[in-house]
Amino acid sequence: MESWLNRVYLFTVLHHSNTPFLNGFIAKALLLMVDLVLKFVGIARSAGLRIATSEVLDCLNQMQLVDIAEEPQFAAVLRANFAKSRREQRHFDRLYQMFFHELRQDASIVNSEPLAQQVRDILQALAPVPKDHPNMQTVLDFIDGNPLPYFERLQQIGIGPDDLNRGPGANLGAVTQRLEIMLALNAVEQALEQFLVDHREQIDWEMRRDLKALFKSRLDSARRLLTHERQTYTDSTDKSVPYRQRLDHLGEIHFASLTQKEVAAMREVIEQLVRKLKDTISRRYAQQKRGVLDIKKTLRRAAGYQGIPMQLYYRHRPLRKSKIVALCDVSGSVWSAARFMLNMLYSLQECFTRVQSFVFVAGLDEVTHVFEDFEINQAIEKILKEADIEYNAATDYGLTFRQFKYRHMDMLNKKTTLIIIGDGRTNYGNPEARILDEMHQRSRRLIWLNPETPYFWFTGDSEMRTYMEYCDEVRPCQNLNQLLEFIEALVL
Amino acid sequence: MGNRIKKFKNVDHVAAALKSADYICSKTIATVVFLAQATLKPVLVEGPAGVGKTELSKAVARSLGRELIRLQCYEGLDETKALYEWEYAKQLLYTQMVKEKIDDVVSGARSLAEAVDRIAEQEDAFFSERFIQPRPLLKAISSSQPVVLLVDEVDKSDPEFEAFLLEVLSDFQVSIPELGTRTARNIPFVFLTSNDSRDMSDALKRRCIHLYIDYPDRDLEMKIVRLKIPGIRTTLAGRLIDAIHKIRDLDLKKKPCVSETLDWAQSLLALQIEDLSPEVVRDTLNVILKYQADVDQVQAKLEKIIN
Numbered sequence: 001m002e003s004w005l006n007r008v009y010l011f012t013v014l015h016h017s018n019t020p021f022l023n024g025f026i027a028k029a030l031l032l033m034v035d036l037v038l039k040f041v042g043i044a045r046s047a048g049l050r051i052a053t054s055e056v057l058d059c060l061n062q063m064q065l066v067d068i069a070e071e072p073q074f075a076a077v078l079r080a081n082f083a084k085s086r087r088e089q090r091h092f093d094r095l096y097q098m099f100f101h102e103l104r105q106d107a108s109i110v111n112s113e114p115l116a117q118q119v120r121d122i123l124q125a126l127a128p129v130p131k132d133h134p135n136m137q138t139v140l141d142f143i144d145g146n147p148l149p150y151f152e153r154l155q156q157i158g159i160g161p162d163d164l165n166r167g168p169g170a171n172l173g174a175v176t177q178r179l180e181i182m183l184a185l186n187a188v189e190q191a192l193e194q195f196l197v198d199h200r201e202q203i204d205w206e207m208r209r210d211l212k213a214l215f216k217s218r219l220d221s222a223r224r225l226l227t228h229e230r231q232t233y234t235d236s237t238d239k240s241v242p243y244r245q246r247l248d249h250l251g252e253i254h255f256a257s258l259t260q261k262e263v264a265a266m267r268e269v270i271e272q273l274v275r276k277l278k279d280t281i282s283r284r285y286a287q288q289k290r291g292v293l294d295i296k297k298t299l300r301r302a303a304g305y306q307g308i309p310m311q312l313y314y315r316h317r318p319l320r321k322s323k324i325v326a327l328c329d330v331s332g333s334v335w336s337a338a339r340f341m342l343n344m345l346y347s348l349q350e351c352f353t354r355v356q357s358f359v360f361v362a363g364l365d366e367v368t369h370v371f372e373d374f375e376i377n378q379a380i381e382k383i384l385k386e387a388d389i390e391y392n393a394a395t396d397y398g399l400t401f402r403q404f405k406y407r408h409m410d411m412l413n414k415k416t417t418l419i420i421i422g423d424g425r426t427n428y429g430n431p432e433a434r435i436l437d438e439m440h441q442r443s444r445r446l447i448w449l450n451p452e453t454p455y456f457w458f459t460g461d462s463e464m465r466t467y468m469e470y471c472d473e474v475r476p477c478q479n480l481n482q483l484l485e486f487i488e489a490l491v492l
Numbered sequence: 493m494g495n496r497i498k499k500f501k502n503v504d505h506v507a508a509a510l511k512s513a514d515y516i517c518s519k520t521i522a523t524v525v526f527l528a529q530a531t532l533k534p535v536l537v538e539g540p541a542g543v544g545k546t547e548l549s550k551a552v553a554r555s556l557g558r559e560l561i562r563l564q565c566y567e568g569l570d571e572t573k574a575l576y577e578w579e580y581a582k583q584l585l586y587t588q589m590v591k592e593k594i595d596d597v598v599s600g601a602r603s604l605a606e607a608v609d610r611i612a613e614q615e616d617a618f619f620s621e622r623f624i625q626p627r628p629l630l631k632a633i634s635s636s637q638p639v640v641l642l643v644d645e646v647d648k649s650d651p652e653f654e655a656f657l658l659e660v661l662s663d664f665q666v667s668i669p670e671l672g673t674r675t676a677r678n679i680p681f682v683f684l685t686s687n688d689s690r691d692m693s694d695a696l697k698r699r700c701i702h703l704y705i706d707y708p709d710r711d712l713e714m715k716i717v718r719l720k721i722p723g724i725r726t727t728l729a730g731r732l733i734d735a736i737h738k739i740r741d742l743d744l745k746k747k748p749c750v751s752e753t754l755d756w757a758q759s760l761l762a763l764q765i766e767d768l769s770p771e772v773v774r775d776t777l778n779v780i781l782k783y784q785a786d787v788d789q790v791q792a793k794l795e796k797i798i799n
Contacts, residue, residue, distance in 0.1 A: 052698055058531070065530045066503055072519035073503055079704075080524050084697040086538060089704050279567045308584060 033068075034060060039148075040078070040099050046151040047095055049088055055081045075100075099147075102221040118207060119144070119214070126191050135184035143188070143218045153181065154225060181226055189219055251481040255336040255451060266480065267377060270340065273484060274347040281351055281491060322417045322444065326357040327364070327404070329422030330383075331395045337451035337477050338421045339380050344487050346371050346379075351491045356411060362396035364403045365389050395425060397463065398432040405435050412442040417490070421449040421477065424457070424464040431463040433470065440470045449477040449486065497638055497678075498556045500526050515544070515551030516715045524703045525552060534661050534682035536646075536697065539705035541687060542749025546644055548705070549683035553640035558681065561635075562642045563628035565649035571656060575666060576630045579623045586618065619670035629660055630674070638678035647686040651693070658696050707740060708750060716750060721757050731768040732757055738797045739780070739790055748780040756780050770794045 041056055059081040066073045075096060083092035123144050138149040192215050196208055203211070250258075250266055258266065294315040302309040326345060328338035338359075345355050356368045365388045371379045412418060418439060440446045448471045450457060450464065457464040468474050477483055500506045507522040517525075525548075528535045537545045553560035563574055597614065601607040617623075626634065632641040643657065660666055664676035684700065686692060708716065710733055717729050733753065740747045748756075756779045765772050774791060781787045790797065 050694075055698060058533075062527050062531060065527060066523055070503075070519075073523045076520040076523035077527065079520070080527065080701045083704075084536075084694075084700075084702040085692075086704065308588065310581070310584065312580070 033063070037063070037078075040095075041082070042148055043099060043151055044082060044092070044095050046148055047091070047154070049082060049092065049095070051082050098221060098225065102217070118203065118211060122192070122195055122211070126188075126195065135181050136188060139181075139184050139188045139222060142222050143192075143215060150222065150225075178226060182223075185219060185222055185226070189215070251484075252479050254478050255340065255480075258336065266340065267343070269480070270343055270347070274344060277348065277488065277491060278351075321351065321353045323353050323413075323415050324355045325411055325416055325418050325443070326355070327400070327418070327420045327422070328357065328359050329361070329395060329420075330359045330387075330389070330391070331361045334421065334423055334451050335384075337449070337483070340480070340483055341419075341421055341449065341477070341487075342371070342380065343376055344483065346376050348487070348491055353415070358404070358408075359383060359387050359389060360400040361389050361391055362393040362399050363389055364400045364407075366408070394427040394429075395422075396429050397422070397424065397426045398430040401432040401435040401439070405438070409439070409442070412439060414442075414444050416443040417445045417447065418443045419447050419449065421451070423450060423452045423462065424448075424467055425461050426463050428461050431466050433463075433466045436467060437470045440472075445472045446470065447473045447475065447486075447490075449475050451477050453478065498558075500529055500556075502526065509555040510548075510551050511719075513551040513555035514719060515547060515555075516712060516719055517548070518708070518712060521548065521703065521705065524701055528701050529681065531701070532679045534684055534700045535703050536684045536686065536692070536700035537703045537705060538686045540707065540747065540749065542751050543705045543707060544750055545685040545705055546642065549640055549642040549685075552681060552683070556638075556640070556681070559635070559637065559639045560642060561628050561632045561639050561680075562644060564644045565646050565653070567648060567650060569649050569653055571653075573627055574629050574653070574656075575627050575660075576668060577625045577627065578619070579625050583618060583623050586623070621671075624668070624671070630666060632680045632682075633660075633664060633666060633676040634674055635680070636677060639680045641680040641682045643682065643684045645687060646684045647692060654693060654696060658693075658699065661696075662699055707747070710734070710737060713737075713750065713753060717753060717757055720754050721761065723761055724757050725766070728760065728766065728768065729757065732760070735768060735773065735797050736780070742789060742793065744781070744786045744789065745783045746781070746786065752780040768798060770798050773798060 037060060038056070041051055045051055059077060062077050062081070063074075066077060068074045068077075078096065079089075079092060083089050123140050126140060135153065138153050141147070142150040196203070196211065200208075250262060250269055253262065292315045294313045297313040297315075298309050298311075301311060301313060324345060326342065328342065329335075330338060342357060345352075345357070349355055355371075356366070357371065358364050358366050367379075367383050367387055370382055370387075373379075374382055436446075448467060452462075454476050456462070464474070475482070475486055477486060500509060503519070503522050503526045506526045507517060507519070510517050510522070510525070524535060527533075537548060539545055550560055552558075594611070597610050598607040601610055624630075628641070632639050646654070646657070649657075661682060664679050665673055667673045707713075713733050713736070714729060717724060717733065718726075721729075736748055736753050736756070756776065759776055759779050760768075760772070763772075763776070773794060777787050777790060781790060
C-alpha cells in the first residue's frame with residue numbers, strides 16, 4: 001500500500017508544483033487515479049454494492065477537494081459515496097481492505113519489472129491448462145491482480161453481500177459450487193508450486209522466494225473471501241429486517257404449540273406490531289384534521305364573533321373510541337391465545353376509552369386492576385398465579401354468565417365492545433344463552449374469538465352453535481396472524 | 493470584509509474547528525463534513541442512538557457561527573409544519589380592515605370598472621410576506637445569513653414527506669403557489685439524521701453524502717471524556733472506558749453510548765471515587781444501563797469486565 005500511496009502522493013505534489021513541462025505527466029497520473037477508482041467500483045459492483053454512475057462522478061470530483069495522500073480521507077470519500085447504508089458499510093470495509101491493502105500490499109514487488117514479467121510468464125504458461133475449468137481461470141486472474149471475474153463468480157453463488165431472500169433449497173448448490181472453487185484454488189496452488197520446482201534452474205533463489213510469498217498471500221486472500229461468513233450485525237440500529245422474518249415464522253404457529261423461547265420472541269414481535277399500529281392510528285387522527293370545510297357549522301359558530309369566522313370547522317366526524325370488555329377463558333389451551341390478546345389489548349390501551357378484563361373457568365374474576373398496576377407481561381404471570389378462580393374446575397360458561405349478569409351487567413352499554421375468547425365447551429352444563437343474548441342486546445358489538453380449529457367447533461360439548469346466534473362476529477383465533485387481523489379490524 | 497462567510501479551509505481545519513466547538517471527531521467525520529461544505533450536499537448521518545449525530549450538526553453550527561434551524565421529524569409531519577403556513581387569524585383581521593377602508597379607495601369612481609381597477613392597483617396583501625409564517629425549511633432557505641439545517645430523525649417521517657424533502661434538498665427552492673418560487677439565498681449546510689427505523693429511499697441517499705458514526709474507539713472516547721469532564725484522572729478515565737467497551741461487546745438491549753459514558757464519569761467524580769472496583773460498578777450501573785435485564789447480565793459478568 002505504501003508504494004501506491006507514495007505514488008499518489010508524488011503526483012499530488014507534482015500537481016501543486018505547477019511546472020508546465022510536467023503537465024502531461026500529471027494528466028497521466030490523474031488518469032491512473034481515475035482508473036484505480038473505476039477498478040474498485042467495478043469490483044464493488046460485481047460484489048453486489050449498488051453504485052450509481054452519478055456517485056462515481058461525485059466521488060471523483062470530491063477526490064480533488066481532499067488530500068488523498070492521507071488514507072483516512074481517501075477512504076472516507078469512497079465510503080461516503082459508495083456505502084450508503086448500514087448493511088453496505090461492513091461489506092464496503094471488507095472490499096476496501098482487500099482491494100487497497102491485500103492486493104496492493106505487494107505492489108512494490110510486482111512493480112519491480114522482472115518479477116512482474118515473471119508472474120505474467122508463469123500465469124501464461126499455466127493458462128492453457130485449465131481451459132476445461134472456468135473456475136481456474138478466474139483464480140489465475142485473481143493472482144494476476146485482476147479480481148473482477150473471481151468476485152463475479154462468488155456473487156453468482158451467493159457469498160457476496162446480503163441476499164437474504166435465498167431459499168433454503170438453493171443452499172446445496174452453493175456448497176458444491178463453493179467446493180469447486182476451493183478445488184480450483186488448490187489446483188492452482190499446486191500448479192504454481194510445481195512450476196517453481198520445475199523451473200528451479202531458470203529462476204534464481206530470491207526471485208523464487210518473492211514469487212512464493214506473492215502467490216501465497218493472494219491465494220490466502222482468495223480463500224478468505226470464499227470462506228467468509230456473512231456477519232450478522234446485531235446492534236440497536238438494526239430492527240427492521242429480522243422482525244418481518246420472525247413474524248413470517250411465528251405468524252402461522254398455533255398458539256398452543258409455541259415453545260417457551262417462541263413466546264418470548266412473540267412478545268417482541270407483538271411490541272413492534274403494536275408500535276406500528278399506533279403509528280397508523282395516530283396518522284388516521286392526523287388525517288381527520290383535514291377534509292372539507294363545514295360551511296354551515298363555521299357560519300353558525302361565526303355568529304358569536306359578529307359574523308367573522310374566527311375558527312374553521314371541518315366536515316369530519318370525530319373518531320369513536322370504544323370501550324372494551326374482555327372475557328377470557330383461562331382453562332387449558334385457550335389461555336395461550338387469551339394472553340396474547342390481552343397483551344395486545346393493553347398495549348393499545350390509548351386507542352380505547354377503557355379496557356376491562358375478566359378471567360374465568362368456573363366463575364369469574366375481574367383482573368383490570370392487575371393490568372393497571374403491573375407491566376403487561378408481569379400482569380399476565382400474576383393473573384395465572386393469583387386470580388381468584390379455581391383453575392382445576394371444569395369450565396362452566398353458564399355460571400360465568402350468571403355471575404357476570406349479577407355483578408357487572410351495568411358495565412355494558414352502547415359504546416362497549418364485548419370480546420369473549422373461549423372454546424365454548426360447557427362440559428354439558430347449562431349454556432345460559434339467554435344471558436348472552438341480554439349481554440349482546442346491551443352492548444354495541446359482541447365478538448367471539450375461538451382458538452379451536454373451526455372443524456371441531458360443533459362437536460362434543462361445544463355450544464358454539466348456540467352462542468353463535470347472539471354474536472355479531474365469530475372468528476377463529478389460533479395464531480398470531482389471525483389475532484393480528486382481528487386487532488387491526490378492531491382498532492382501525 | 494467584516495461579513496465574510498466563515499468556511500472550513502481543509503479537513504484538518506474542520507477537525508480543529510469542531511474541537512474548539514467541544515466536539516471531537518474522527519478523520520472520517522471531518523472529511524465528510526469538509527466535503528459536504530465543498531460540494532454543498534446534505535449529509536445523511538446514521539448510527540446507533542447517542543453517538544453524537546445531532547451534536548455534530550450543533551458543533552458545526554457553533555464552529556461556523558451559523559444559526560441552527562432544527563426540524564424534528566415524526567409520523568404525520570406535513571408541509572404546513574415543515575415549510576410554511578398562512579396566519580389565518582391575521583388575514584381575517586386584515587379583511588375587516590379592508591372593509592372599512594374600501595370606501596376611501598373607491599369613492600369618486602364613476603363606473604364599476606374604474607372602481608375595480610382602483611382596487612386592483614392596491615397592494616395585494618392578503619397572500620403576502622406579511623401573513624406567511626415560515627416553518628424550519630422555509631426559514632432555512634430564505635435566511636439572509638447562511639444557516640445549518642438539521643432534519644432530525646428523518647426516518648420517522650412518512651415516505652411522502654421524504655419525497656417532498658428530496659425536492660427541496662435537490663435544488664434548494666420551494667414554490668409557494670400564491671407568491672411564486674423562493675430560491676435559497678445561501679445554500680444551507682444540511683444534516684439529516686437517521687436511526688434506521690426504516691430504510692431511506694435510494695434517491696435520497698444518492699443526493700446525500702453518507703456518514704456512519706459508530707461508537708468511538710478507545711482513544712477517541714478518551715479524548716471526549718477528557719474534554720467534557722476535565723477534572724477526571726487519566727487512570728480512572730482509562731479504566732472506565734475499558735469497562736464501557738467491554739460492556740458494549742455484550743449482547744444488550746440498549747448499549748451504553750457516549751453520553752452515558754460521560755454521565756458515568758460525572759457521577760463517579762461526584763461520588764469522589766478514585767478507582768473502579770466491582771462494588772463501585774455494581775452501585776452505579778443504573779447510570780449506564782436502562783433495562784433491568786441488561787443490568788442483571790452485566791452484574792453476572794462483573795469480574796470479567798473489571799479485569
